[in-house]
Amino acid sequence: QSALTQPRSVSGSPGQSVTISCTGTSTDVGGYNFVSWYQHHPGKAPKLIIYDVNKRPSGVPTRFSGSKSGNTASLTISGLQAGDEAVYHCSSYAGSYSLVFGGGTKVTVL
Amino acid sequence: QVQLQESGPGLVKPSQTLSLTCTVSGGSINTGDYFWSWIRQPAGKGLEWIGRVYTAGSTNYNPFLRSRVTMSVDTSKNQFSLKLTSVTAADTAVYYCAGWSYYYMDVWGKGTTVTVSS
Numbered sequence: 001q002s003a004l005t006q007p008r009s010v011s012g013s014p015g016q017s018v019t020i021s022c023t024g025t026s027t028d029v030g031g032y033n034f035v036s037w038y039q040h041h042p043g044k045a046p047k048l049i050i051y052d053v054n055k056r057p058s059g060v061p062t063r064f065s066g067s068k069s070g071n072t073a074s075l076t077i078s079g080l081q082a083g084d085e086a087v088y089h090c091s092s093y094a095g096s097y098s099l100v101f102g103g104g105t106k107v108t109v110l
Numbered sequence: 111q112v113q114l115q116e117s118g119p120g121l122v123k124p125s126q127t128l129s130l131t132c133t134v135s136g137g138s139i140n141t142g143d144y145f146w147s148w149i150r151q152p153a154g155k156g157l158e159w160i161g162r163v164y165t166a167g168s169t170n171y172n173p174f175l176r177s178r179v180t181m182s183v184d185t186s187k188n189q190f191s192l193k194l195t196s197v198t199a200a201d202t203a204v205y206y207c208a209g210w211s212y213y214y215m216d217v218w219g220k221g222t223t224v225t226v227s228s
């Protein structure tokens with residue numbers, strides 16, 4: 001099981017949009033529509049913000065959106081806010097009742 | 111909403127067994143909505159899925175850790191646990207417990223740091 005590849009960091013000014021990529025293979029991201037994204041503020045529990053590629057749990061702002069093309073999934077944060085500064089992790093089902101995660105991306109609001 | 115809290119020793123000696131417990135509050139561990147899971151994150155690295163256990167006792171483990179991992183559920187205490195044997199410095203990480211629903215982790219604990227050192 002290889003980890004999914006995410007950029008180490010992305011940044012943007014308040015109000016701008018940022019996009020985080022999550023690249024896997026045909027045995028995980030490309031093989032299933034079961035990509036999820038988690039927002040993680042230091043010292044807190046990670047929070048699910050996107051599941052099944054592009055679905056938002058109740059209470060997650062529409063500013064957060066997900067998509068997938070081939071072996072790469074993406075998370076877009078629109079209208080960036082100071083509170084969005086966090087680490088974002090992607091995950092994908094990888095078959096055989098297993099999950100694989102990405103390395104995490106630090107989002108900085110300038 | 112279910113809440114999770116990890117507990118256990120913060121320091122484990124090399125070659126010994128790491129044992130952690132996750133306490134479920136705000137709901138029953140028998141809810142049937144979740145497979146109870148463990149994930150870890152070594153410093154400076156990404157998350158790594160360790161495995162999951164269902165209240166009926168069935169388990170699925172990360173193939174890379176399968177030979178050293180055991181997970182179980184104690185429904186009387188609303189807890190589930192992780193045991194990782196023969197630990198080395200590479201097992202030093204923040205360990206999270208989580209509830210796996212369908213194909214994602216729906217609820218997480220805040221994590222507990224475990225250091226493997228003599």
